[in-house]
Amino acid sequence: xxxxxxxxxxxxxxxxxxxxxxxxxxxxxxxxxxxxxxxxxxxxxxxxxxxxxxxxxxxxxxxxxxxxxxxxxxxxxxxxxxxxxxxxxxxxxxxxxxxxxxxxxxxxxxxxxxxxxxxxxxxxxxxxxxxxxxxxxxxxxxxxxxxxxxxxxxxxxxxxxxxxxxxxxxxxxxxxxxxxxxxxxxxxxxxxxxxxxxxxxxxxxxxxxxxxxxxxxxxxxxxxxxxxxxxxxxxxxxxxxxxxxxxxxxxxxxxxxxxxxxxxxxxxxxxxxxxx
Numbered sequence: 001x002x003x004x005x006x007x008x009x010x011x012x013x014x015x016x017x018x019x020x021x022x023x024x025x026x027x028x029x030x031x032x033x034x035x036x037x038x039x040x041x042x043x044x045x046x047x048x049x050x051x052x053x054x055x056x057x058x059x060x061x062x063x064x065x066x067x068x069x070x071x072x073x074x075x076x077x078x079x080x081x082x083x084x085x086x087x088x089x090x091x092x093x094x095x096x097x098x099x100x101x102x103x104x105x106x107x108x109x110x111x112x113x114x115x116x117x118x119x120x121x122x123x124x125x126x127x128x129x130x131x132x133x134x135x136x137x138x139x140x141x142x143x144x145x146x147x148x149x150x151x152x153x154x155x156x157x158x159x160x161x162x163x164x165x166x167x168x169x170x171x172x173x174x175x176x177x178x179x180x181x182x183x184x185x186x187x188x189x190x191x192x193x194x195x196x197x198x199x200x201x202x203x204x205x206x207x208x209x210x211x212x213x214x215x216x217x218x219x220x221x222x223x224x225x226x227x228x229x230x231x232x233x234x235x236x237x238x239x240x241x242x243x244x245x246x247x248x249x250x251x252x253x254x255x256x257x258x259x260x261x262x263x264x265x266x267x268x269x270x271x272x273x274x275x276x
Contacts, residue, residue, distance in 0.1 A: 001029050001116055002099040004092075006036040014236075014243060014255075017102035021258040022108040023053045029113070030056045034099070035094060036084040038066040047126045049131055051262060062091050081099050083188045085154070090162060090170045103155035105236045105253050106256040115158065115208055115232060123201035124167070127152035127192075128209035142151045143190060146198030154189035155235050156209045168195075179249035211235045212249035224250065 003022070008014055015045075035048065040061070049059060064084055084091075085101045090132040092099065100116055120126055129150035130140060139151040165208065176195045177184065192200075205214050206222060212232045215222070227234070234254045236242055242252035243259075 001112065002032045002092075002096055004034045004036065004088060004101045004245040005101045005104055006086060007104050008037065008039055008081050008110065009041065009044050009232075010127075011104045012040070012047055014241070016047055016262055017255060017259045018102070018104055018106050018108065019048065019051045020262060022102075022112070023057060024258070025108050025169070026111055026113070029111075032058050032060065034060045034062055036062040036064055036087075036091065037081060038064050047247050052226065061233075063191045064091065076246055083191075085157070085187050086173050086191055087170055088159060089165045089168065092161055094121075098158065098160050101154075101157045101159060103235065103237070105241060106155065107234050107258055108232065109228065109234060109254060110232045112231075112232065115203070118158070118201075118203075120158070120160055120163075121200055123160070124164050125192075126201040126222065127154065127157045127204050128203050128205035129153070130211065139193065142185075143194035143197065145193060147199050150202050151188075151193050152200055152202070153205075153209055153211075153235070153237065154192045154211070155237050156233055157192070170233070203250060206230075207232050209233055209235050210251070211237050212240075212251055213238075215249075215251060224253075227251070227254070 005015060005018075019033070031052075033052070035045075036184040045059065045061065052059070062084075064087065068087070088099065088101070098116075100112065109155075117125075118126060127137075131151045136151055141143065143151075145151065173191065173195065176191060180190075180194060184194075203209075206212075206218055207230065210227065210233065215227070222230075235252070235253055236255065240247045240249065242255040
């Protein structure tokens with residue numbers, strides 16, 4: 001199973017929690033972990049290795065020049081490292097057919113096999129939608145999205161790398177960013193939605209990308225026990241994180257269930273800007 005993460009040093013602690021949850025809940029899976037970065041240290045990679053079952057995890061450091069996306073729009077809580085998932089078609093080995101990109105601010109509660117091996121039915125990728133109503137309509141108009149498509153959250157994306165390489169190059173991606181920079185309010189997430197519109201298969205957000213907002217919207221149909229028994233990936237997206245002061249929500253226990261198994265990491269809240 002090929003897994004892709006992108007981050008800077010600030011996000012190594014939550015990444016270790018993700019990786020521990022991923023390997024624990026996929027006990028028979030051999031994982032090739034591709035870590036795209038521009039500044040991680042040997043100490044960062046030591047901490048990453050300590051969170052994995054290294055008997056069946058191969059870690060690949062993918063160092064990217066920090067000026068590659070010098071003109072990419074960013075937000076205060078969004079670093080350029082988040083754009084590196086867009087460059088996967090360029091820096092991943094040619095033999096890779098598909099890869100699961102997953103944000104470090106997530107935990108994996110169940111096996112990823114069904115999601116990872118799903119039939120994409122000709123789509124280039126699969127992801128969950130997180131917006132509805134007027135916000136969804138606004139995103140459609142702003143990014144000129146295809147009729148019938150959904151605006152997806154780019155925190156968890158299953159990508160058919162071989163199919164993407166046949167239709168797009170990194171120059172196409174750079175050209176799109178340059179032409180649309182003023183309206184890319186959510187950085188590379190907007191690029192995914194605008195550039196690949198109509199080519200993304202939608203998956204159930206309650207199963208594969210459950211955040212606090214989605215949990216509240218479905219509260220009449222699901223509860224925390226349902227999440228524990230059914231959800232595959234919980235996503236702590238947005239401003240509030242379980243490891244930062246002021247977390248607002250009810251899903252933090254899933255993070256700490258795995259966090260407490262990593263005694264080498266400090267338990268206190270962390271401060272500072274992290275990538276989204």
